[in-house]
Amino acid sequence: MAQPYLHEHVTCVAAPATWLSGPSGDLTGGADGLYVCDRRVLARLAVTVAGHDPVPLGVRRPGAAEAEFAAVLPRLGDVGPDPTVRLTRHRVAEALGGTETLTLANASHETLTVAVEVNAATDFAAMGVVKQGDPGLPLVDLAPDGAKSADGMTVRLDASPPPDGPGLRWEVTLEPRQTWSARLTLVRADVPQEPAPGAPSPLxxxxxxxxxxxxxxxxxxxxxxxxxxxxxxxxxxxxxxxxxxxxxxxxxxxxxxxxxxxxxxxxxxxxxxxxxxxxxxxxxxxxxxxxxxxxxxxxxxxxxxxxxxxxxxxxxxxxxxxxxxxxxxxxxxxxxxxxxxxxxxxxxxxxxxxxxxxxxxxxxxxxxxxxxxxxxxxxxxxxxxxxxxxxxxxxxxxxxxxxxxxxxxxxxxxxxxxxxxxxxxxxxxxxxxxxxxxxxxxxxxxxxxxxxxxxxxxxxxxxxxxxxxxxxxxxxxxxxxxxxxxxxxxxxxxxxxxxxxxxxxxxxxxxxxxxxxxxxxxxxxxxxxxxxxxxxxxxxxxxxxxxxxxxxxxxxxxxxxxxxxxxxxxxxxxxxxxxxxxxxxxxxxxxxxxxxxxxxxxxxxxxxFRVRDLxxxxxxxxxxxTEAGAVTVHSAPPGLRVEVAGR
Missing domain, CATH: 1.50.10.10 (Glycosyltransferase)
Incomplete structure (x- = not known):
């Protein structure tokens, strides 16, 4: 089987976790998923609002571990050419899992009452199975109580606020100019937390x-x-x-x-x-x-x-x-x-x-x-x-x-x-x-x-x-x-x-x-x-x-x-x-x-050019x-003699 392609994927990394999806943010198959220690924690993720699929507009990557997906729901809100209902998904990879924050914004002139539903599932797949293009293992729905594989891999899912419907479903009422948010937190719970890898480099x-x-x-x-x-x-x-x-x-x-x-x-x-x-x-x-x-x-x-x-x-x-x-x-x-x-x-x-x-x-x-x-x-x-x-x-x-x-x-x-x-x-x-x-x-x-x-x-x-x-x-x-x-x-x-x-x-x-x-x-x-x-x-x-x-x-x-x-x-x-x-x-x-x-x-x-904090x-x-090669040393490590070629 063919190795899955990645060139259009949005990747968020916080080793040993990595989160991959297409530009919409949904996880729909192939290599899509949230992985921790070479096992897939999340294999499917889809969000609907009032039964409608959001229309993706773009994605922004604030950092290596983060991505923000912007979408609109043109069939909701005011009638007219301008979209007035937006869905933003802010994703963060973390060492043992990750979080996804959904924010629904109502810019219309009327009160909006909708169901926000999330379909989340895992298959516990090993990275090697995914890399070889295997069609995958049976999906296991993820509800707030999580899931456990036959070999002991454990996935925990927490939702805040708690869903008020079956599975991951919220009934949301939004006045004009209001927003609503929910956060999903996914953790692989059967592996130990690793020590923090240290502060970011200032270079x-x-x-x-x-x-x-x-x-x-x-x-x-x-x-x-x-x-x-x-x-x-x-x-x-x-x-x-x-x-x-x-x-x-x-x-x-x-x-x-x-x-x-x-x-x-x-x-x-x-x-x-x-x-x-x-x-x-x-x-x-x-x-x-x-x-x-x-x-x-x-x-x-x-x-x-x-x-x-x-x-x-x-x-x-x-x-x-x-x-x-x-x-x-x-x-x-x-x-x-x-x-x-x-x-x-x-x-x-x-x-x-x-x-x-x-x-x-x-x-x-x-x-x-x-x-x-x-x-x-x-x-x-x-x-x-x-x-x-x-x-x-x-x-x-x-x-x-x-x-x-x-x-x-x-x-x-x-x-x-x-x-x-x-x-x-x-x-x-x-x-x-x-x-x-x-x-x-x-x-x-x-x-x-x-x-x-x-x-x-x-x-x-x-x-x-x-x-x-x-x-x-x-x-x-x-x-x-x-x-x-x-x-x-x-x-x-x-x-x-x-x-x-x-x-x-x-x-x-x-x-x-x-x-x-x-x-x-x-x-x-x-x-x-x-x-x-x-x-x-x-x-x-x-x-x-x-x-x-x-x-x-x-x-x-x-x-x-x-x-x-x-x-x-x-x-x-x-x-x-x-x-x-x-x-x-x-x-x-x-x-x-x-x-x-x-x-x-x-x-x-x-x-x-100027280099700082090397x-x-x-x-x-x-x-x-300078462009001509002249060097100015503003500061150097103590005890070292700085030699500039040509001087």
Whole structure:
């Protein structure tokens, strides 16, 4: 069955809850619903007034967790062309459920007496059942006494004022110019309340190009809404609705790109994953000693994969480098030191691979274990699927960087092994240089099981930039190929010359904001500043087309086309906003060394701008950059030396 489409949905998120509906606000089928911890709390919701369906006018989204639906009832009230009876629905997602407030307004000249009726039902469906397009389970009507499933899932519904008819029905009398309201509160009552994930981030920007302001503000709101607690720690869930849980790769990249919001989420993510670091060899779950997991699901909502699944080849290296970046941005040394045993186990997992870091699929697991993890995501240019075991190009770059980062951490904290891992990184770089480069002067997306280059021109090469794996000439070649991959709205996942190219393929032609943002940061680090400025413009153009809530992915040719099943919001897409600030500022932070460096893109592709409350070591950075690149530092974290390139 087909996966339900989401591109026209209105989404409200307060992890682990998400609420999806069409523009009317009604829940009518498909993926519509209020979900908590990957189970559907509310599957159907419809409101009628005097037996009439309201006519939707529009929807407003005040924040990541809220939506306000406006409708009119043209068959009620005064006779004439102007509607005089309005229904507003104010929806708020909350951690274990949500509220919906109905407000009926009478702007007519006569007293109105009507029945307001709400039809509410649940089916207790697991998210996986919904994602696979299953027609669903039998509906259970929700009355004020709630409902309970056979496996113990409990939904409570409270209505205020209490209904005065059967079910959820109110007899309402409204004088002219009066309003009436009722609130429905839905709670999943069989799961514990999680600790609050903390205060919203204050990060903000004011730019001549106001699109940057909106993209950053929306991304920050969405990231705050996607936070979830794991005991005392907080992490970013991957995205709504399919992946509202802990993901190794996704949660790490989101935290890393969003470091301008502070190190707390990165630290929480690192600890949450470290607690689950692999200890044994288990082919059923792809667990291996030292390995960082792929995803976690509630036991009552698993689908396709085990509840704790380790089928990712990149999360382990990314974990090490995220810890290093968080340390450089001000994660307390004592917290870093506590994770060093995990660093050593992760390094041993990397070093346990022969030649290159490779993967093969297990019977129950995903076919591909890199970020392009769809079954057809790794192809030769002629369309042939690559055969395992596969060594992905970006994974070698992650491993190279992680070995150096791990060595730096071991050395900084007086532990043995630093030189061993630096030597391992040097050897990996030499092997990569000899094995991965294609005749066209670009790195292959992968080596297949026979050691052949998988020769698609793919965006994966952008992840090599800034890692140190490439020499200057190689970096320039990659930057030039990325420019050829760039659409007006971001970097395409593969080149149009590839046989499998399709702008609405998950990984074979679409644009992913996080993929584009990673390449952007690499372009800046390697000095390809003109190319970086063009990527900034592309991301802002995409943001404008999607009301500044960037989806997980989209088609990015002449006009950005919604990928119909994409998550929105998606954490690493939302994190592209804060990542833009890192790139625009040319920001390099090294708290242990007591300095931060600013080297803004010049001329600025967004005009003059001011960044406020960018967090470094728990303190704010407030800085203005002119279009010509002149920097004024209004305030900086105490104890750090601020260096401005060119001064």
């Amino acid at each position: 903000r920007v004011e730019a001549a190009d106001r699109r940057l302001d909106a993209l950053v503000a929306t991304g920050v709101q969405d990231l705050d809404a996607l936070r979830r607690a794991d005991g005392p720690d907080v992490y970013y869930t991957a995205g709504s609705p399919w992946y509202l849980t802990l993901f190794g790769r996704d949660s790490l990249w989101a935290a890393r790109l969003a470091l301008p919001m502070g190190t707390e989420v990165a630290a929480g993510t690192l600890r949450a994953l470290a607690r689950r670091q692999g200890r044994v060899h288990d082919r059923a779950t792809d667990e291996e000693p030292g390995k960082i997991l792929h995803e976690v699901r509630p036991a009552d909502a698993t689908y396709d994969l085990p509840p704790v699944y380790y089928g990712t080849v990149d999360a382990t290296a990314l974990w090490i480098s995220t810890l290093t970046d968080a340390y450089r941005w001000g994660m307390p040394a004592a917290e870093v030191a506590a994770l060093l045993p995990n660093v050593e186990r992760a390094l041993e997992w990397l070093g346990g691979h022969e030649g290159f870091v490779r993967y093969s699929a297990s019977e129950r697991g995903l076919t591909n274990h890199g970020w392009k993890d769809s079954g057809d995501g790794v192809q030769h240019a002629d369309g042939r699927l690559a055969t395992a075991p596969l060594a992905l190009s970006e994974v070698q770059a992650y491993a190279y960087r992680a070995a150096l980062d791990g060595a730096g951490l071991l050395e900084a904290f007086g532990r043995d092994g630093a030189e061993r891992w630096r030597g391992w990184a040097r050897d990996l770089a030499e092997r990569f240089r000899g094995a991965f480069w294609c005749p066209g002067g670009y790195p292959a997306i992968a080596l297949d099981g026979e050691g052949n280059r998988v020769d698609s021109i793919a965006s994966n090469m952008g992840h090599l930039l800034g890692t140190g794996l490439l020499n200057e000439a190689e970096s320039r070649a990659v930057a030039e190929h990325l420019a050829a991959l760039r659409s007006p709205f971001g970097i395409r996942t593969v080149a149009p010359s590839s046989a499998g190219y399709n702008i609405l393929s998950y990984h074979l032609g679409s644009v992913w904001p996080h993929d584009t943002a990673i390449a952007l940061l690499g372009l800046v680090r390697d000095g390809h500043r003109e190319e970086a400025a063009e990527v900034v413009r592309a991301l802002l153009a995409a943001g404008e087309r999607f009301a500044f809530r960037l989806p997980e992915l989209y088609g990015g040719d002449d006009a950005p086309t919604p990928y119909p099943a994409a998550c929105r919001p998606q954490a690493w897409a939302a994190a592209a906003g804060p990542a833009l600030l890192t790139a625009l500022l040319g920001l390099d932070v090294d708290v242990p060394a007591g300095r931060l460096t600013l080297a803004p893109l010049t001329p600025s592709p967004i005009g003059a 967090r470094i070591a728990g303190a704010p950075l407030d800085v203005t950059v």
